[in-house]
Amino acid sequence: MDFDPNFHSGFVAIVGRPNVGKSTFLNRIIGQKIAIMSDKAQTTRNKIQGVYTDDDSQIIFLDTPGIHKPSNQLDDFMDKSAFSALKDIDAVLFMISATETRGAGDNFIIDQLKKIDKPVYLIINKIDEINPNKLLEIMDTYKKALNWNEVFPISALQGNNVDELMDNLKDKLPAGPQYYPEDEVTDHPERFIVAELIREKILSLTRQEIPYSVAIDILSMKTKDNGNVDIQADILVDRPGQKGILIGKQGSMLKKIGTLARQDIEDLLGSKVYLKLWVKVQTGWRDNPSILKSLGYNK
Numbered sequence: 001m002d003f004d005p006n007f008h009s010g011f012v013a014i015v016g017r018p019n020v021g022k023s024t025f026l027n028r029i030i031g032q033k034i035a036i037m038s039d040k041a042q043t044t045r046n047k048i049q050g051v052y053t054d055d056d057s058q059i060i061f062l063d064t065p066g067i068h069k070p071s072n073q074l075d076d077f078m079d080k081s082a083f084s085a086l087k088d089i090d091a092v093l094f095m096i097s098a099t100e101t102r103g104a105g106d107n108f109i110i111d112q113l114k115k116i117d118k119p120v121y122l123i124i125n126k127i128d129e130i131n132p133n134k135l136l137e138i139m140d141t142y143k144k145a146l147n148w149n150e151v152f153p154i155s156a157l158q159g160n161n162v163d164e165l166m167d168n169l170k171d172k173l174p175a176g177p178q179y180y181p182e183d184e185v186t187d188h189p190e191r192f193i194v195a196e197l198i199r200e201k202i203l204s205l206t207r208q209e210i211p212y213s214v215a216i217d218i219l220s221m222k223t224k225d226n227g228n229v230d231i232q233a234d235i236l237v238d239r240p241g242q243k244g245i246l247i248g249k250q251g252s253m254l255k256k257i258g259t260l261a262r263q264d265i266e267d268l269l270g271s272k273v274y275l276k277l278w279v280k281v282q283t284g285w286r287d288n289p290s291i292l293k294s295l296g297y298n299k
């Protein structure tokens with residue numbers, strides 16, 4: 001690998017409660033829909049790696065899942081993957097929302113961050129929603145919580161102060177190689193992103209708040225001679241009632257999910273997509289290690 005002493009690179013973890021704007025931030029700086037967004041909490045289940053590259057730097061971002069109390073194996077997995085990620089990183093962005101008061105979730109994360117010996121930035125997001133007095137108040141609330149390396153108020157949505165944050169971050173990273181080719185925006189297989197796009201549609205179309213009871217299993221993904229992509233996937237649910245909801249009256253819900261997901265997948269892959277979905281009841285999949293493993297939760 002070429003080594004240019006003026007090139008800075010490293011791994012940066014983004015942590016923070018659900019819905020503070022982590023995915024919005026990643027999407028803004030990387031400019032591609034690789035981190036899945038939703039108004040519902042916990043959409044980002046796996047850590048998604050986004051790669052930012054410019055002339056003199058490369059930053060590999062880890063978008064970690066929301067941190068919460070473990071209650072089953074999947075939650076355990078999430079906690080482990082979120083914090084094992086912190087060992088190999090060069091800096092952490094701890095993001096909060098200016099519109100929310102400091103809570104137990106924030107304190108839990110701060111306690112974890114105390115254990116690591118890396119620069120930690122406090123990112124106060126959504127400043128477009130508040131007035132300057134409120135911002136000072138928030139800074140005061142967090143000032144003594146941790147020995148922050150930097151404090152950056154930003155709006156991930158509107159872009160305020162985001163360039164300044166990125167410049168600062170680049171300076172802080174060590175001289176290092178370009179780990180990934182420039183055109184590679186994620187090192188996750190396309191399958192994973194496709195599954196997340198399908199899951200995103202399910203969460204936004206069904207109003208139920210059952211964050212973990214739906215999983216997507218991509219059975220096959222094939223490019224045909226004419227360039228079209230054939231995708232077959234199972235939607236796994238926990239209970240028969242959920243199957244009914246997802247299929248809908250005469251299949252109407254499943255059709256809607258399929259249509260919306262297909263459009264996004266076509267945008268992502270840049271080819272015509274044929275998407276076939278099935279709904280299957282697999283009671284207790286969340287606590288079944290072999291199913292979790294087959295779905296890619298095998299860290």
Ligand code: GDP
Nearest residue numbers: 018019020021022023024037038126155156157
């Ligand atoms: P995540 O769960 O931390 O990844 O949060 P998301 O990026 O999914 O954002 C959650 C919600 O907050 C979405 O509706 C975003 O549009 C919104 N949001 C994110 N950043 C900002 C911001 O800077 N300002 C405002 N007003 N809304 C934001």
Ligand code: MG
Nearest residue numbers: 022023036044
């Ligand atoms: Mg997210």
Ligand code: K
Nearest residue numbers: 019038040043
């Ligand atoms: K979210």
